[in-house]
Amino acid sequence: MPQGTQLCTCQHWARLRDQSCQQLLSRLLNERTAFAKSIPNFSDLITKLEREPESLTSFLKSMDSAANAARCDDTGSLKHTGLQYMLDDPAKDRFDPPILKSRSKALRGCNHPQTARLLGPARDIAEFDIDPQAYMDKVNAGEKKINAKQWPSMFYDMSLYDPKNKKKGLLGSRTLNQSNTGNPQNDAPPTPPRSSPGPAPPRSSPAPVS
Structure with a gap:
């Protein structure tokens, strides 16, 4: 392939790459904006976390702990019970x-x-x-x-x-x-949604598997 053709090809792919990056950036910004609007006082919260790094660290640790607890609870209960x-x-x-x-x-x-x-x-x-x-x-x-x-x-x-x-x-x-x-009975009704915040009512223990 002639050198001039190679250069044009490289420039073409570079433009496509830049366009793709711009489209991705635009989409991420739109998603971030929509997410921020869905949370009351989101901007104030972010501003506070930027001013107080220790608060951000504490917040991220809490989120990580909650996610790990949810994963362990879900997968652990399915392994045998x-x-x-x-x-x-x-x-x-x-x-x-x-x-x-x-x-x-x-x-x-x-x-x-x-x-x-x-x-x-x-x-x-x-x-x-x-x-x-x-x-x-x-x-x-x-x-x-x-x-x-x-x-x-x-x-x-x-x-x-x-x-x-x-x-x-x-x-x-x-x-x-x-x-x-969540109930080992075919005709059991599903767990009704909670009408108010707070801890969920305890479930009955499942029958042991022999």
């Missing part, structure tokens, strides 16, 4: 074999018949039920491929499932209903 939502009736049903908190999570997923049935494609339920272990072995050996387009049975009310109409029964499963309401 959340498994109860996979049972049809957590008050009576148990995992067989038991899923123990002290055991490796590698024994769950496609290595446990009950969790594998929920994670497997809805269209494969009949095949799975004929021989669960054989189905799990095929998945773990890579002989049976499962992709993101195959909705898991955990998402469906299987009494309504229709392979020709994937929308029937979708998101109507007992598992999703129980996890959404």
